[in-house]
Amino acid sequence: MTDILERIRSFEKTKDFFIGIDSDGCVFDSMGVKHKECFCPAFINVMNLQGVSDAAREVWEFVNLFSKTRGINRFKALILSLDFLREHPEVKKRGVEVPRMDALREWTERESALGMSGLLREIDEHPHPDLLQARDWSEEVNLAVGRIVRNLAPFPAVPDALKQMVRHADTMVVSQTPVANIEHEWKENGIHDYVQTIAGQEMGSKAFHLKTAAYERYEPSSILMIGDAPGDYSAAQEIGALFYPIIPGGEETAWRRFVDEALPAFLDGKYRGEYEKSLLDDFHRSLPSTPHGIIHDF
DSSP states (O other): OHHHHHHHHTOOOOSSEEEEEOOBTTTBSOHHHHIIIIIHHHHHHHTTOGGGHHHHHHHHHHHHHSSTTTTOOHHHHHHHHHHHHHTOHHHHHHTOOOOOOHHHHHHHHHOSOOSHHHHHHHHHHOOOHHHHHHHHHHHHHHHHHHHHOOSOOBOTTHHHHHHHHHHHEEEEEEOSSOHHHHHHHHHHTTOGGGOSEEEOGGGOOHHHHHHHHTTTTSOGGGEEEEESSHHHHHHHHHTTOEEEEOOTTOHHHHHHHIIIIIHHHHHTTOOTTHHHHHHHHHHHHHSOSSOTTTSTTO
8 A cells, every 4th residue: 555655655746737637437338337237236236235236237327437426436436336225216115224334434435545455454553244245245346347347448549649739748547437437548558658657446446546646736727627527627726726527428529629629728827717617617517416307206
């Protein structure tokens, strides 16, 4: 853990501007395949939800793809999905018992680095069945990702955007995906050298990444976070940084707009204010906060 954290603690400032970039769903069109083919099947299997698999799938995809919780940490997503599922009319009708995972919930509320290494340390000290079940689920997810997720290319406009960024700004991946997965995807696609550091799940929250690498080292108006989820926006807000949204379903348009319009505005000091507000308004409208209209009759 110490060695991996040192990557962001030793981040070197070389330019006046800093840009943090999320990876899954932002640079890569990977959210759909990962959640639909890896996370959700493991959710149904390990949580014993086979009897309400359609409802479980609806809930999982809402929480992780189509709502304001898109992109949250996997263990928090697990808890939230179970909470929503417990109230789903189909689950109530069939009398299926949905795990509460209270021990996992308690751990997520007091732990900041919500990765597998932290969960395993907690299991060593408090081997609660909830934690063991969460471990089994996460391991099954990782195996599925390793087996299924491949041949993913960045959104077409991303390489050009990265080339433009590095001319003017220090850059870092800011993600809640395990570091090994991010490094594999970025190296496989030949874009690894466009970022100075890759910060992932094992290094703490996205807000921690930004605070450690950029806060008080760059002017707030010279720090930009690019992301596709409200959690990315919240991380930027914590240090008073700017945010550029990649709106789900409109990723290619968003990346072209970034190159043509947003990046010049950022570099010219014209980003904060009405311009950023207009982008944020579109972003917030695109992601609902409640399952109504997504989970039928919920």
